[in-house]
Amino acid sequence: xxxxxxxxxxxxxxxxxxxxxxxxxxxxxxxxxxxxxxxxxxxxxxxxxxxxxxxxxxxxxxxxxxxxxxxxxxxxxxxxxxxxxxxxxxxxxxxxxxxxxxxxxxxxxxxxxxxxxxxxxxxxxxxxxxxxxxxxxxxxxxxxxxxxxxxxxxxxxxxxxxxxxxxxxxxxxxxxxxxxxxxxxxxxxxxxxxxxxxxxxxxxxxxxxxxxxxxxxxxxxxxxxxxxxxxxxxxxxxxxxxxxxxxxxxxxxxxxxxxxxxxxxxxxxxxxxxxxxxxxxx
Numbered sequence: 218x219x220x221x222x223x224x225x226x227x228x229x230x231x232x233x234x235x236x237x238x239x240x241x242x243x244x245x246x247x248x249x250x251x252x253x254x255x256x257x258x259x260x261x262x263x264x265x266x267x268x269x270x271x272x273x274x275x276x277x278x279x280x281x282x283x284x285x286x287x288x289x290x291x292x293x294x295x296x297x298x299x300x301x302x303x304x305x306x307x308x309x310x311x312x313x314x315x316x317x318x319x320x321x322x323x324x325x326x327x328x329x330x331x332x333x334x335x336x337x338x339x340x341x342x343x344x345x346x347x348x349x350x351x352x353x354x355x356x357x358x359x360x361x362x363x364x365x366x367x368x369x370x371x372x373x374x375x376x377x378x379x380x381x382x383x384x385x386x387x388x389x390x391x392x393x394x395x396x397x398x399x400x401x402x403x404x405x406x407x408x409x410x411x412x413x414x415x416x417x418x419x420x421x422x423x424x425x426x427x428x429x430x431x432x433x434x435x436x437x438x439x440x441x442x443x444x445x446x447x448x449x450x451x452x453x454x455x456x457x458x459x460x461x462x463x464x465x466x467x468x469x470x471x472x473x474x475x476x477x478x479x480x481x482x483x484x485x486x487x488x489x490x491x492x493x494x495x496x497x498x499x
Contacts (some may be wrong), residue, residue, distance in 0.1 A: 264316050270323070272307040272456065272493030274293070278330060281483025283469055287338060295356070298334035303327055311368075313497065319370050323386070327362040336399075353404050358397045358431065362464065362485075364390045364438055375448070382458075384442035390464045394431035397470040397480065401425050432468035432478045439463055452497035460489040 236401040280300045286292050305328060311321025334357075337350040370384035444458025465487040468478030 219263075227335050250296045265313050266452075266497050266499055268311050268313060268319075268452075268495050268497040270307075270321065270456070270493055270495045271274045271309065271312075271318045272491045274305050274460075274489045274491030276303045276305055276309065276327065276330075276462075277339075277488040278297050278302055278369075278488045280332065281372045281466060281485075283334065283480060283482045285336070285470075285480040286325060293336065293338055295334045295336050298332070299329045300333075300360075300480075303330040305489075307491065308492070309368075311495075315377070317372050319372065321368050321370075323364075323366050325364040325366070327364070329359050329361050332356075332358045332360065351403055352401055356397055356399045358470070359395045360431075361391055362390050362392045364388065364464070366438065366440055366463070368442065369438070370442065378448040379445055380448075381445040384444070386440040386442065387433050388438055390432070390438040392431040392464060392467060392485075394469050397429040399427045399429070401427060429470040429472060429480065431470050434467055436467045436494075437465045446495065455495075456491075456493050456495055458491055460487075460491060462487040462489055 238297050278300045280298055283295045283298050284292050285295075307323050307325040309321045309323035311319055313319040336354040336356065337351045338350075338354065366386035366388035367383055368386035370382045373381045385449070440460050440462045442458055442460050444456060446454040446456045449455050464487075466482055466484040468480070469482045470478065470480040472479045
């Protein structure tokens with residue numbers, strides 16, 4: 218009897234031992250199961266919204282060969298013409314429609330750009346009738362311009378913060394030419410030079426200086442863009458790009474008697490390298 222009680226008394230102890238062992242096994246098995254992975258929160262650039270921008274650029278400029286109407290009928294081209302490179306500043310406001318498409322309106326001020334050229338022409342009616350280019354002119358001037366363009370861009374994807382893009386723009390440019398200053402020298406050996414100003418009718422080293430009033434006017438302008446932006450912060454982007462800009466031809470200067478433009482440039486092309494910042498405001 219006593220031995221039977223002892224055997225029964227050991228049952229609860231044995232059950233406790235099994236329970237504890239089982240619990241330990243379950244906990245050990247739990248440690249072998251991978252915990253649920255929770256991805257960290259990733260801050261991405263806003264897909265849409267309004268932004269402002271500011272850029273500074275360096276322009277490699279080229280000018281088409283200017284020409285002018287003569288006092289003796291017809292027109293003549295400049296013998297040579299060139300413009301210096303320049304800097305400009307650009308400000309704008311735009312809208313990011315989605316991750317791939319955006320629009321902006323930009324205003325760009327082209328700083329004073331020097332022009333130099335030369336012409337050969339007729340100093341008087343006698344030379345025109347003899348088709349004798351007896352006048353050599355060394356010319357200088359400068360211009361400034363303000364461009365107003367509506368632009369559209371296609372963003373080609375975001376690669377670790379870098380977003381390449383292409384785009385195009387159309388609009389207008391207000392071109393303001395300064396006076397064209399000329400130093401004219403008579404060079405003919407067969408036709409008498411006019412007896413005016415510094416000329417005394419002889420071919421010598423004498424010359425006269427003239428100044429023609431510059432012309433200011435709006436012209437059609439367009440541009441092609443390419444470049445990339447980099448996400449500096451959630452709403453701030455650094456922008457580095459290239460633009461080909463074309464300002465169509467127009468009036469350049471008038472004769473001293475005034476009236477319609479007598480000199481015309483054949484347009485201004487610019488290869489522009491620019492850097493700036495775009496800031497998304499909302």
